Each structure stands twice: as structure tokens, then as C-alpha cells.
Amino acid sequence: MCGIVGVLGDHEAAPILVEALKRLEYRGYDSAGIATVNAGKLDRRRAVGKLVNLSDQLVHEPLAGKAGIGHTRWATHGAPTVTNAHPHRSGAVAVVHNGIIENYREIRAELAQHNISFETETDTETVALLTHHYLSTGMSPVEAAFAALDRLEGAFALAFLFDGEDDLIVAARKGSPLAVGHGDGEMFVGSDAIALAPLTDRITYLEEGDRAVVTRAGVEIRDEKGRLANRPIKTVSIDNTRVDKAGHKHFMAKEIAEQPKVIGDALAHYLTPENDIHFPEETIDFAKVDRIVMVACGTAYYACLVAKYWFEQIARIPVEVDIASEFRYREPPIPARTLALFVSQSGETADTLAALRYCRDKADTILSVINVPESSIARESDIALPILAGVEVGVASTKAFTCQITVLFLLALKAGELRGHLSSDRRADHVSALRAIPSIISLALDQNEAIRKASVRLSESRDVLFLGRGLMYPLALEGALKLKEISYIHAEAYASGELKHGPIALIDKHMPVVVMAPRDTLFDKTVSNMQEVMARKGKVILVSDDAGIEEAGDDVWTSIRMPSVPPLLTPILYAIPAQLLAYHTAVAKGTDVDQPRNLAKSVTVE
Numbered sequence: 001m002c003g004i005v006g007v008l009g010d011h012e013a014a015p016i017l018v019e020a021l022k023r024l025e026y027r028g029y030d031s032a033g034i035a036t037v038n039a040g041k042l043d044r045r046r047a048v049g050k051l052v053n054l055s056d057q058l059v060h061e062p063l064a065g066k067a068g069i070g071h072t073r074w075a076t077h078g079a080p081t082v083t084n085a086h087p088h089r090s091g092a093v094a095v096v097h098n099g100i101i102e103n104y105r106e107i108r109a110e111l112a113q114h115n116i117s118f119e120t121e122t123d124t125e126t127v128a129l130l131t132h133h134y135l136s137t138g139m140s141p142v143e144a145a146f147a148a149l150d151r152l153e154g155a156f157a158l159a160f161l162f163d164g165e166d167d168l169i170v171a172a173r174k175g176s177p178l179a180v181g182h183g184d185g186e187m188f189v190g191s192d193a194i195a196l197a198p199l200t201d202r203i204t205y206l207e208e209g210d211r212a213v214v215t216r217a218g219v220e221i222r223d224e225k226g227r228l229a230n231r232p233i234k235t236v237s238i239d240n241t242r243v244d245k246a247g248h249k250h251f252m253a254k255e256i257a258e259q260p261k262v263i264g265d266a267l268a269h270y271l272t273p274e275n276d277i278h279f280p281e282e283t284i285d286f287a288k289v290d291r292i293v294m295v296a297c298g299t300a301y302y303a304c305l306v307a308k309y310w311f312e313q314i315a316r317i318p319v320e321v322d323i324a325s326e327f328r329y330r331e332p333p334i335p336a337r338t339l340a341l342f343v344s345q346s347g348e349t350a351d352t353l354a355a356l357r358y359c360r361d362k363a364d365t366i367l368s369v370i371n372v373p374e375s376s377i378a379r380e381s382d383i384a385l386p387i388l389a390g391v392e393v394g395v396a397s398t399k400a401f402t403c404q405i406t407v408l409f410l411l412a413l414k415a416g417e418l419r420g421h422l423s424s425d426r427r428a429d430h431v432s433a434l435r436a437i438p439s440i441i442s443l444a445l446d447q448n449e450a451i452r453k454a455s456v457r458l459s460e461s462r463d464v465l466f467l468g469r470g471l472m473y474p475l476a477l478e479g480a481l482k483l484k485e486i487s488y489i490h491a492e493a494y495a496s497g498e499l500k501h502g503p504i505a506l507i508d509k510h511m512p513v514v515v516m517a518p519r520d521t522l523f524d525k526t527v528s529n530m531q532e533v534m535a536r537k538g539k540v541i542l543v544s545d546d547a548g549i550e551e552a553g554d555d556v557w558t559s560i561r562m563p564s565v566p567p568l569l570t571p572i573l574y575a576i577p578a579q580l581l582a583y584h585t586a587v588a589k590g591t592d593v594d595q596p597r598n599l600a601k602s603v604t605v606e
């Protein structure tokens with residue numbers, strides 16, 4: 001979603017802002033803009049579409065000045081047009097914003113009474129107009145920005161730049177992340193450390209409700225009650241901010257290929273050389289947990305569905321899994337001895353964060369499994385377990401999913417052990433099988449060419465059905481989500497047993513059906529479902545192991561061969577063909593793999 005940058009520098013700001021915005025491209029956007037102050041004068045440039053359009057405009061109409069703010073906009077209120085693009089300006093102030101100002105209609109109505117008119121359809125313009133209005137009453141820029149902030153409801157990260165002030169950015173955060181970067185005689189503002197990576201590795205993360213007055217001399221932060229706040233400066237590791245394709249055509253391809261390494265990193269983090277599972281904070285006494293509530297969105301939600309099988313089978317704990325946007329408004333009862341577990345790559349997903357806040361003071365423990373350790377979800381959890389996937393840039397989540405389920409599997413093993421349902425011998429067997437997973441994933445990645453060929457056939461379809469049973473059901477859901485989000489082919493997933501209860505009506509010779517089915521105890525049942533599809537001329541793509549493919553016979557349209565792994569570990573492995581099928585189908589269709597239309601990487605609005 002929208003990305004923000006700001007710079008009070010020593011050099012021309014425009015190129016620095018555009019470069020920083022490039023590093024925020026991964027969040028998803030449909031227009032971009034920058035504003036600078038040059039010789040005291042505020043000016044801006046904005047363009048629809050990719051950043052290259054903004055850069056082109058800057059070639060023809062350069063923008064000088066060493067102080068500036070920039071923005072990539074993911075449209076919420078109003079179409080992606082130049083008029084609606086940020087920065088929004090009113091008189092002496094320009095504003096960039098990530099989030100949604102919920103009371104913007106009310107503020108607009110109030111401003112209209114002062115004959116203040118609007119140019120855009122956005123909620124953000126009201127912030128600029130309101131600040132301008134306060135400036136015109138004689139307030140200083142900081143007073144006017146703070147007065148405007150007092151009026152805002154909703155979620156925001158905001159940066160303000162003022163005419164006549166080339167050493168001032170006011171920044172504020174409520175609900176959406178914002179960081180301040182410290183340079184030598186220069187200061188920066190950014191949606192995340194990645195935006196600021198080559199500029200500085202010294203970062204202060206603003207807390208909820210914080211307001212920051214940034215000058216080249218430093219930053220003064222006030223908390224939500226207006227008290228001076230001392231927020232730490234953290235040194236961010238360059239590795240955690242590295243964003244390059246490492247020779248791959250797309251970030252998604254790179255991130256798929258990285259999985260053996262990052263899963264290995266996660267295992268190294270949580271396993272001792274003696275194969276004990278070590279969580280840095282051993283504060284969850286699973287013996288005292290009666291129920292787990294797992295909440296997430298999208299791919300992270302499917303990771304929770306996988307983990308439900310594991311927690312229930314290995315640790316015998318009842319688990320409920322919910323979509324965050326449903327959970328947060330349903331007001332579900334949270335009985336005593338409930339562990340609330342939130343899974344999120346970004347750690348900033350608005351609905352997941354709201355669900356977490358709902359559980360605060362209700363659940364015994366708030367646990368999160370996150371990729372970004374400085375994220376809001378991590379910071380608001382009692383315990384945050386990192387998945388160590390490294391920066392994930394491709395909008396379609398890949399390595400984060402496999403790292404999430406790896407960490408959740410370890411957690412289920414730990415829970416099983418602490419609850420007395422898993423002997424240490426069995427646990428050791430599981431752990432040594434898990435240790436082999438990175439190299440088994442490398443073998444699965446060797447199937448790339450076979451999967452590419454199957455994908456070329458798939459790319460001609462209008463609809464695709466995914467089927468899976470047991471642990472493969474969430475994988476079928478994940479495969480369908482991956483395919484639809486990056487190839488724009490309509491894809492649906494069903495638990496294989498549900499086929500006869502409706503979706504079988506869709507089957508004809510035009511319908512490819514991807515069946516995810518390792519040769520496990522449920523395989524025979526799935527083969528029956530597959531026969532039902534083939535009897536109706538449906539085209540089956542079977543993803544299975546040697547034994548499964550042999551048993552299924554020659555009638556399938558095509559098969560994708562996976563190595564054999566113990567049944568409980570199949571979800572980690574079968575994520576690879578699900579991801580590669582989607583990837584190669586999208587490449588065959590020529591879609592924008594890393595930044596699919598309409599999607600944002602970090603969904604910071606609900």
C-alpha cells in the first residue's frame with residue numbers, strides 16, 4: 001500500500017526521493033509524486049502509473065531543493081489520477097499519507113463552511129486543507145500540523161512539508177508504520193527501513209500516536225499525550241534491507257529459489273545442535289492452554305489452516321482459525337486459557353492488528369509469528385517469533401509462507417512435548433525429518449522445467465480448480481490464491497471431499513483440475529475424486545510422489561513429481577509446485593509477476 005519518504009538532506013532531494021520510492025514499489029501502487037522546498041518555495045510533481053512516468057516528468061520539469069517528501073499511492077478514495085496523487089497541497093503545506101482518514105467527510109463539510117473547496121476525491125486532501133486553514137489563523141507550521149492531527153480519526157502515517165521551511169518535516173503515525181532515519185547532518189522519514197536503506201542504517205521507529213518534528217539537527221518526538229518521548233535509535237542490518245533480484249527475472253522467482261536457505265535459517269534459529277526446540281522466550285506453558293485461536297489474512301491464513309492440523313494431531317489442542325477481517329467485528333468470546341496466535345509476514349496488516357488488539361486483555365497470551373521484527377504486530381504481542389525469511393518483495397507471498405509453517409510446525413512439536421502427547425523420541429524423528437527439508441525442497445525446485453511446461457498448458461485456461469484433502473486442502477487454497485493473484489486466471493480450491501457437493505458441476509473438458517495428493521493414508525479417497533473428474537473429461541494435473549503417480553495411472557493430463565517426505569511435512573514441500581505453477585503461468589501470460597494489478601504487499605488499510 002502507499003509508501004512514504006521524506007528527506008532533509010545535503011544534496012538534491014528529488015533523485016533521492018525517487019530512488020527511495022523505487023524501494024517501496026514492492027508495496028504496490030498506481031501513482032506517485034514528490035514535493036520539494038527550493039529557495040523557500042514549495043513545488044510538486046505527480047504522475048500516474050509506474051515511477052518511470054514520474055522520472056520522465058522530472059526530466060522535463062525538474063524539481064530542485066534539498067528538502068522533500070515523496071509518495072507511492074495505492075488508490076483507496078478516488079481513482080488513480082494525477083489530481084488524486086500525493087503529495088496533496090493546499091497553500092503553504094504539502095502532505096503525503098498512508099492509511100485512511102475516516103472522518104474526512106465531516107472535516108470537508110466543516111471546511112466548506114469556510115468556503116474552502118476541494119480539488120480531489122481523496123481523504124488525504126482534507127489534511128492539507130485543514131493544516132492550511134490552521135496556518136491561516138496564524139499558527140506556526142508545527143502548531144498547524146499538530147492541530148490538524150488532533151482532528152483526524154482513522155489510520156495514518158503522515159509527512160508534512162511547508163513553504164518557506166527547508167529544514168522541517170512533521171511526521172506522525174497512528175495505525176500505519178513510519179520510521180525516522182538518522183544521517184550525518186541529514187534526516188529522513190520512510191514507511192520502512194527498506195526505503196531508507198542506502199541512506200542510513202540508523203532508524204527510530206515511531207510508536208502509535210507519535211508525532212515527530214524532524215530537522216537536520218535531529219528529531220523531537222512527542223507521544224500521543226503530547227509528552228516528549230525518547231525512542232531508541234536502532235541499527236538495522238543491511239541484509240534485512242537488501243532488495244535485489246540476484247540474477248533472477250523476478251523477485252518472486254528469487255524468493256521461491258531462496259526457500260532451502262531461509263527455511264534452513266529458521267531451523268538453525270530454533271533448533272539446538274542436540275535437536276531440541278528452543279524458543280527464545282519459553283513463556284508459553286502449553287500444558288495450561290485449552291484452546292488456540294489463530295487469526296490472519298490471505299496466505300498467512302492458509303498457514304494457520306495447515307498449523308491447525310498439526311496442533312490438533314500432534315499436541316491435541318483444539319484450534320480455531322479465523323480470517324482477521326471477520327474475527328475483528330464478530331466479537332467472539334475468548335475463554336480463559338486461550339492462546340491467541342497471529343500470523344503475518346509484514347506484521348502491519350490492518351485487520352490482523354485489529355484482531356490482535358481485540359484479544360488483548362482477553363486471551364492469556366498474545367503470540368505472533370511474523371517476518372518483520374519491528375512491525376506493529378510484533379511489538380504489540382507478548383511473544384513474537386520471527387520466521388527469518390528475509391525481505392519478501394514479490395507481492396505474492398512464497399518464502400514467508402514456508403517459513404511460517406516451518407515455525408508453526410516447531411511450535412506444534414513443542415506443544416505436543418509439553419502436553420505429554422509427543423515422546424522425545426518421536427519429537428527427535430520429526431526434527432531430523434525437518435532438518436532434511438531444505439535439501440528436499442532443492443530437489444522439488446529441480447522440477448522447475450516440468451512445472452513450467454505444465455504451466456504453459458494451464459495459461460490457456462479461463463478457470464482452474466484445485467483439490468486437496470487433509471493437510472493438502474490448505475495447500476490447494478494457497479495454490480489457487482497464488483494462481484489468481486498473479487496470472488489473473490480464475491482459480492478456486494475445494495477440499496476433495498466437497499467436489500460432489502457442488503463444484504463437480506463445473507467440470508468439463510475445458511477445466512484443468514490441480515490435485516495435490518502425496519501418497520498418504522487419504523490418497524485412495526483423492527484418487528476416487530480424481531476419477532470422477534476424469535470421467536467428466538476434466539483435465540487432471542496431479543502433484544504427487546513416485547508412488548502416487550504410479551498408482552494414479554496414465555489417464556491424468558499431466559503429473560508433477562515430488563520427492564517423498566513424511567506425511568506431516570508435505571505442506572512445506574507441496575508449497576513449491578503451487579508457487580511454481582502460478583509463477584510460470586503468469587510468466588506465460590505476460591502479467592506483472594512482482595506487482596500484480598490492484599494488489600498491495602502490506603495491507604495497512606481495512
Ligand code: F6R
Nearest residue numbers: 298299300344345346349396397
Ligand atoms: C498472497 C499474499 C496475501 C498476504 C496477506 C496477509 O500471496 O501475500 O494474501 O498473505 O495480505 O499479509 P501479511 O502476512 O503481511 O499479514
